[in-house]
Amino acid sequence: MQRKLEVLGMVCPFPLIEAQQAMEELNSGDELVVEFDCTQGTESIPRWAAEAGHTVTEFEQTDEAAWTITIRKK
Amino acid sequence: MIITGLLCGALLGFVMQRGRFCLTGGFRDMYLAKDNRMFYALLIAIAVQSVGVFLLIDLGVFEYSAGALPILSVIVGSFIFGIGIILAGGCATGTWYRAGEGLIGSWIALAGYMLMSTMMRTGVFGPLNQQMQTSSVLPTNSIAETFGINHWFIIIPFVAVVLFIIYKQLTKPKVAIPKLKAKRTGLAHILFEKRWHPFVTATLIGMIALIAWPLSAATGRVFGLGITTPSANILQYLTTGDQSFLNWGVFLVVGIFSGSLIAAKASKEFRFRMPDVKTGINSFIGGNLMGFGATLAGGCSIGNGLVMTAMMTWQGWIGLVFMILGTWTASYFVFVRPRQKAKAAKLKQEVTTA
Numbered sequence: 452m453q454r455k456l457e458v459l460g461m462v463c464p465f466p467l468i469e470a471q472q473a474m475e476e477l478n479s480g481d482e483l484v485v486e487f488d489c490t491q492g493t494e495s496i497p498r499w500a501a502e503a504g505h506t507v508t509e510f511e512q513t514d515e516a517a518w519t520i521t522i523r524k525k
Numbered sequence: 526m527i528i529t530g531l532l533c534g535a536l537l538g539f540v541m542q543r544g545r546f547c548l549t550g551g552f553r554d555m556y557l558a559k560d561n562r563m564f565y566a567l568l569i570a571i572a573v574q575s576v577g578v579f580l581l582i583d584l585g586v587f588e589y590s591a592g593a594l595p596i597l598s599v600i601v602g603s604f605i606f607g608i609g610i611i612l613a614g615g616c617a618t619g620t621w622y623r624a625g626e627g628l629i630g631s632w633i634a635l636a637g638y639m640l641m642s643t644m645m646r647t648g649v650f651g652p653l654n655q656q657m658q659t660s661s662v663l664p665t666n667s668i669a670e671t672f673g674i675n676h677w678f679i680i681i682p683f684v685a686v687v688l689f690i691i692y693k694q695l696t697k698p699k700v701a702i703p704k705l706k707a708k709r710t711g712l713a714h715i716l717f718e719k720r721w722h723p724f725v726t727a728t729l730i731g732m733i734a735l736i737a738w739p740l741s742a743a744t745g746r747v748f749g750l751g752i753t754t755p756s757a758n759i760l761q762y763l764t765t766g767d768q769s770f771l772n773w774g775v776f777l778v779v780g781i782f783s784g785s786l787i788a789a790k791a792s793k794e795f796r797f798r799m800p801d802v803k804t805g806i807n808s809f810i811g812g813n814l815m816g817f818g819a820t821l822a823g824g825c826s827i828g829n830g831l832v833m834t835a836m837m838t839w840q841g842w843i844g845l846v847f848m849i850l851g852t853w854t855a856s857y858f859v860f861v862r863p864r865q866k867a868k869a870a871k872l873k874q875e876v877t878t879a
Contacts, residue, residue, distance in 0.1 A: 460798060462614045462630060463550060464557070468860065490626055490794050494545045494720065497703040499558075507703035516627070516789075516796035518705075 453482040459517070463491040467499055474505070474524060482508065483522045496520055529740040530773040534780020535787070537733050537750070541622045542788040543716070544726025548826045549610040549619055552852040557860060564849075565690050566727035567831065572687040573731025575680050575835035578738050578749070587742040591666035591838045595823070598657040602821025603829065603844040605814050607851015610826070611859055613638070613811025614804070617752040617825040620812070621778055625785030630800035630808040635756075637812025642757035643764075645820035657821055666838045679837045691724065717792035734831055737777070744773045749832040752778055753819040818851075 456473050458466040466487040474483055485496060500507050500522045509521040540546070551563020582589055610616045613634035615623050620638065623631035645654045669676040702720070709718050737749045755774030762770035789795035800808065819825040822844050824833055830848060833841030 460800065462628065462800065462804065463547070464553065464860070468864075472864075488796065488798060490542075490623075490789070491545050491547055491550060493705065495550070501700045501702045510703050511706055512708075512793065514793075516794045516798070520703075 452478070453484060453521075455484045456486070458485060458487045458489075461487070461489060463489050463495060465489075466492045467495045470496060470522075471499065474503075474522070477524050479524050481524050483524070484519060485522070486513075486517070486519050488517050490516065493518055526740075526744050527771070527773050527776055529743070530776030531780040531783070533733060533737050533740055534777040534782075535784035536780075537618075537730065537777075538622050538625060538781035538784025538786075539788045540726060540729045540733065540784075541618065541781070542626065542785040542794075543792070544721040544723065544729070546723070546726050546730060547615065547619050548830065549614070549616045549852065552607070552849045553611060553856050553860075555849065556853040556856050562694070562723055565687075565694060566723040568687050568690065569724055569727040570731035570734060570831055571835045572684050573728055574734040574749070574831070575837065576684060577732075577735035578835060579676055579680060581739060586739055587747055589747060589836070591670075591833075591836060591840070594663040594666040594839050595658045595661070596663050596839075596843070597661040598654075598821045599823065599829075599840050599844050600847050601657070602818045602823070603847035604818070604851040604854075606818030606822060606825060607848040607853075608855040609811045609814030609816075609818055609851075610848075611811070611852050611855035612807045613815055614808065616827070617756065617815055617819060618781060618827050620815075621752065621756075621781045622785035625782045625795075626789045627795050627797045628800075629798060630804050633800075633805055634808040634812035634815070637809045638753075638816040639756045639760045641813040641816030642753050642820050643760045643816075645817060646754075646757050647761060650817075654820060658823075663839070666840050668837045668839060668842070671839070676837055683837075694724075717788070730831075734835070741773045741777075746773045748774075749835075750777065751824070751828045751832065752781075753816070753825050753828060757816075757820070822848075 454473060454477060456469060458469050466489050470483065470485050477483060497507055497510060497520060504525045506523040507520060508523055512518050548563065548567060554560040555564055581587065613620060615631060617638060620631045620634045624635055644650045665671050669679050704720060707714055707718060734750050741748060751774050755778045758770040758772060758775050822829055823840060824844060826848060829841050829844035834845055
């Protein structure tokens with residue numbers, strides 16, 4: 452299953468907090484796609500994902516100050 | 526020579542934007558994520574600056590006296606400042622550089638911050654500020670002076686501790702952090718795309734904070750980086766037309782904005798972003814608390830947290846501690862408590878439906 456989370460317009464740390472909350476509701480192997488535009492999120496979200504043991508399957512800048520990251524739950 | 530402030534600020538804004546140097550986030554994560562990385566980065570910046578500035582002072586490049594310590598206003602002001610930066614989503618400098626990224630929320634915070642800093646100086650809260658500043662004052666601000674020792678007896682052990690922390694951090698088993706797909710090469714990749722290690726960013730910030738001293742002293746302002754007074758000076762100049770408010774510091778903060786704007790534009794990270802109503806209101810309240818607290822404490826996370834700490838003063842270190850306590854208190858109410866409440870409500874709902 453893949454779930455999409457749009458946190459555009461939110462400033463740090465809210466994109467990360469929203470992502471963590473959404474992740475809690477997913478099952479192992481599910482994917483969470485986070486679309487965000489908070490610059491500092493490019494540091495905090497992948498760092499959290501890696502340290503929590505999840506797998507980042509995609510991480511890309513899509514537009515001016517817009518990013519997408521796909522995280523598979525461990 | 527006032528123009529060197531603009532260059533110094535632009536460098537700082539550039540480095541902070543690219544390095545994602547956020548002290549508010551750093552202080553917050555010490556509590557929320559038990560992550561001290563950004564705090565260690567700050568210590569590195571302090572150490573670099575401290576060694577450099579005291580060498581310059583010993584060489585007689587300029588003279589500096591830390592003066593007295595208005596202990597009560599430092600404690601109260603720093604704590605309020607800490608609460609303010611959580612609500613505003615960034616410290617004073619952070620707000621200046623995020624404004625350069627096009628975040629309208631930071632523009633709102635900045636407006637509140639400049640307004641309150643001015644009101645505390647030449648406005649209606651001026652007498653209150655004066656009274657607090659003079660109510661409980663200790664005679665010595667310099668830590669070395671209190672103990673009657675040479676300043677190097679404080680700086681060298683501090684640098685040793687920082688080196689030990691760096692060694693510990695860098696030898697820790699690392700988790701590979703996923704990177705963005707590289708779309709550029711060479712210098713453009715390093716400057717506008719690559720993730721900067723916080724310790725590298727911190728070293729650069731320490732060096733910028735260091736060169737700020739002689740550059741600023743050359744214009745008659747014997748101090749390093751400072752954000753709050755210059756931010757108020759801008760509004761004072763704009764509303765009175767009095768050119769004496771235009772000093773090195775004013776150009777410094779305008780430089781931070783410009784440097785960040787350049788960095789964000791060049792790395793395709795600039796876009797006007799409008800916050801929702803709640804964030805907008807929080808930004809304004811946070812900005813006002815920042816201005817109130819920083820003026821009372823005689824410095825923000827840069828003025829006290831980075832510069833007065835490097836000068837090995839009580840004001841810097843006591844200010845830093847209470848600023849961090851303020852961010853933790855606000856983090857509890859803004860991030861932790863709402864989450865606990867939501868969880869409890871959900872549990873209750875599950876029990877009643879079962």
